[in-house]
Amino acid sequence: MWVFQSPKTTLLPSRSTFSPRTSLKPPVCSITLNPTASTADNNKLIQSLCKQGNLGQALKLLSHEPNPTQHTYELLLLSCTHQNSLLDAQHVHRHLLENGFDQDPFLATKLINMYSFFDSIDNARKVFDKTQNRTIYVYNALFRALSLVGHGEEVLDTYRRMNSIGIPSDRFSYTYVLKACVASDCLVSLLNKGKEIHAHILRHGYDGYVHIMTTLVDMYAKFGCVSNASCVFNQMPVKNVVSWSAMIACYAKNGKAFEALELFRELMLETQDLCPNSVTMVSVLQACAALAALEQGRLIHGYILRKGLDSILPVISALVTMYARCGKLELGQRVFDHMDRRDVVSWNSLISSYGVHGFGKKAIGIFEEMTYNGVEPSPISFVSVLGACSHAGLVDEGKMLFKSMRGAHGIYPSVEHYACMVDLLGRANRLEEAAKIIEDMRIEPGPKVWGSLLGSCRIHCNVELAERASIRLFDLEPTNAGNYVLLADIYAEAGMWDEVKRVKKLLETRGLQKVPGRSWIEVKRKIYSFVSVDEVNPQMEQLHALLVKLSSELKEEGYVPQTKVVLYDLKPVEKERIVLGHSEKLAVAFGLINCSKGEAIRITKSLRLCEDCHSFTKFISKFTNREILVRDVNRFHHFRDGVCSCGDYW
DNA sequence: GTAGGGTTAG
Numbered sequence: 001m002w003v004f005q006s007p008k009t010t011l012l013p014s015r016s017t018f019s020p021r022t023s024l025k026p027p028v029c030s031i032t033l034n035p036t037a038s039t040a041d042n043n044k045l046i047q048s049l050c051k052q053g054n055l056g057q058a059l060k061l062l063s064h065e066p067n068p069t070q071h072t073y074e075l076l077l078l079s080c081t082h083q084n085s086l087l088d089a090q091h092v093h094r095h096l097l098e099n100g101f102d103q104d105p106f107l108a109t110k111l112i113n114m115y116s117f118f119d120s121i122d123n124a125r126k127v128f129d130k131t132q133n134r135t136i137y138v139y140n141a142l143f144r145a146l147s148l149v150g151h152g153e154e155v156l157d158t159y160r161r162m163n164s165i166g167i168p169s170d171r172f173s174y175t176y177v178l179k180a181c182v183a184s185d186c187l188v189s190l191l192n193k194g195k196e197i198h199a200h201i202l203r204h205g206y207d208g209y210v211h212i213m214t215t216l217v218d219m220y221a222k223f224g225c226v227s228n229a230s231c232v233f234n235q236m237p238v239k240n241v242v243s244w245s246a247m248i249a250c251y252a253k254n255g256k257a258f259e260a261l262e263l264f265r266e267l268m269l270e271t272q273d274l275c276p277n278s279v280t281m282v283s284v285l286q287a288c289a290a291l292a293a294l295e296q297g298r299l300i301h302g303y304i305l306r307k308g309l310d311s312i313l314p315v316i317s318a319l320v321t322m323y324a325r326c327g328k329l330e331l332g333q334r335v336f337d338h339m340d341r342r343d344v345v346s347w348n349s350l351i352s353s354y355g356v357h358g359f360g361k362k363a364i365g366i367f368e369e370m371t372y373n374g375v376e377p378s379p380i381s382f383v384s385v386l387g388a389c390s391h392a393g394l395v396d397e398g399k400m401l402f403k404s405m406r407g408a409h410g411i412y413p414s415v416e417h418y419a420c421m422v423d424l425l426g427r428a429n430r431l432e433e434a435a436k437i438i439e440d441m442r443i444e445p446g447p448k449v450w451g452s453l454l455g456s457c458r459i460h461c462n463v464e465l466a467e468r469a470s471i472r473l474f475d476l477e478p479t480n481a482g483n484y485v486l487l488a489d490i491y492a493e494a495g496m497w498d499e500v501k502r503v504k505k506l507l508e509t510r511g512l513q514k515v516p517g518r519s520w521i522e523v524k525r526k527i528y529s530f531v532s533v534d535e536v537n538p539q540m541e542q543l544h545a546l547l548v549k550l551s552s553e554l555k556e557e558g559y560v561p562q563t564k565v566v567l568y569d570l571k572p573v574e575k576e577r578i579v580l581g582h583s584e585k586l587a588v589a590f591g592l593i594n595c596s597k598g599e600a601i602r603i604t605k606s607l608r609l610c611e612d613c614h615s616f617t618k619f620i621s622k623f624t625n626r627e628i629l630v631r632d633v634n635r636f637h638h639f640r641d642g643v644c645s646c647g648d649y650w
Numbered sequence: 651g652t653a654g655g656g657t658t659a660g
Contacts, residue, residue, distance in 0.1 A: 110651085140653090141651095172652050173653095175654065176653075211653050215655095243655080247655090281656085282656040345657050345658045346658080378658085380658050415660095
């Protein structure tokens with residue numbers, strides 16, 4: 001028997017000096033044979049070496065110790081994950097099998113966790129299969145491992161078998177299986193399974209556990225079931241900051257930014273003992289960005305500074321995006337400039353910020369600066385930079401970047417990337433080339449890709465290609481009203497009124513409705529929202545009167561109403577009345593009345609800006625000498641002195 | 651011995 005000793009280190013460092021995440025440099029050890037050392041001493045020494053991060057020496061000693069303990073194996077496995085060494089981990093695994101620990105449920109749990117860490121799900125499953133005494137810990141470890149790789153269905157199968165042999169769920173199992181419902185890579189929604197488990201949780205009296213109920217809120221949020229999520233949230237007997245954050249995130253992610261900000265206000269006003277943290281703030285910033293609520297966003301930024309949350313990377317990335325999406329690109333850039341460290345997400349935020357403002361070349365420049373600084377682009381970096389190329393019409397640059405994905409960065413294009421390319425080529429009126437890209441795709445082109453093509457056909461009024469794309473889209477997402485409306489728009493523009501009727505009939509028979517466009521504006525920290533058929537707003541009469549007056553004045557300046565977007569076969573004057581009532585025009589009129597003269601008018605639109613509103617706003621900006629910023633669903637339009645920053649390319 | 655919310659795009 002022998003041991004080795006490091007002359008300058010004590011054999012057993014105190015617990016406080018053990019920091020598994022920091023990669024400690026192994027101390028220089030001199031190995032001394034100690035024939036009298038006991039098994040207990042050796043185990044202690046191996047454990048101590050593991051804690052010091054000296055895995056190599058620990059393994060050397062292991063090979064000479066015939067009786068390692070369970071705890072020794074546990075620390076060895078942990079050390080292998082900290083050192084990121086799958087090979088060593090497998091060596092320890094073999095060793096413990098040979099030493100009679102093959103049926104130890106405690107070590108089986110650790111092994112499953114370890115293989116999960118190394119993304120080696122087959123090995124994790126094998127450990128589970130070979131373990132006969134499956135405690136709830138063993139089951140939970142497998143549930144967690146499978147959920148992490150998206151095998152939700154398998155979790156639920158195993159869970160059902162576990163229950164059928166009389167092993168009840170514990171509070172941990174419930175959180176894992178709820179997560180499994182969302183973490184499924186199969187196409188069938190597991191929402192109903194989630195609801196069943198919800199009922200189970202209530203029946204078994206687990207509805208008092210904050211963790212479980214928060215996971216439920218999150219599960220409903222991820223399925224887009226906002227009302228179910230808020231119902232669970234409202235009925236929670238105890239809520240903490242995580243539950244509040246989950247509900248705020250649910251609103252922010254599901255197009256309910258108003259509600260997200262409202263709930264945050266409630267959290268601040270009505271709970272004294274709960275303090276929002278960085279996670280909460282990220283969702284709140286997302287909500288501000290969605291609404292282009294600049295003043296609210298500034299207040300939140302102030303709060304973040306006061307609470308010292310301004311060094312947390314996700315918070316800063318969300319701040320950059322918030323400012324850019326509120327039309328303050330330069331403030332976003334300033335926040336970025338002040339970062340003392342940046343990750344790929346921070347860079348992506350800035351790239352997409354320049355992209356939505358139409359500065360394609362600048363976005364490419366930042367992308368290049370990022371790689372020059374040694375930050376590897378992620379798939380989202382490419383979505384951002386390709387999107388930026390698309391908005392700016394930089395076709396050649398986009399094609400080169402797309403080509404470099406696989407060649408220079410080893411990233412295989414996903415559906416999103418193909419959709420960007422189709423958009424890039426389609427917008428530039430290279431529709432056949434866009435269609436060819438789809439033909440040559442090695443993966444199944446999903447609705448995003450066909451949707452991009454249809455959108456481009458709408459811009460360039462290509463009926464034949466639009467019909468081809470629509471056939472696929474109606475099949476892939478039969479309930480998306482937007483696709484039918486796009487096709488009807490194209491027919492209307494081509495004057496094919498019978499076809500317009502046919503598509504509208506199709507919409508009707510399928511029980512779908514056109515989602516009305518909505519525009520909103522923030523004035524003195526309050527957000528005002530408009531739809532074209534709004535009769536509730538008390539200022540509506542005044543707004544209409546102003547628009548009629550402006551329209552006739554602008555006509556003298558050369559404005560010609562573009563009425564081809566109206567999906568009805570009406571007289572020109574009626575069509576003109578309809579486009580004059582578009583929600584963004586109402587918001588512009590509201591801004592003209594309620595914003596002070598030197599202040600820019602900032603408007604957000606839920607759909608793509610129509611050609612008439614675009615032309616109208618250009619004239620307005622010159623005629624009234626006002627700066628008007630409109631963010632539509634794709635990008636920013638910055639109107640000044642009769643010109644738009646998009647160069648009429650959008 | 652295990653658990654809950656978040657960053658960028660679309």
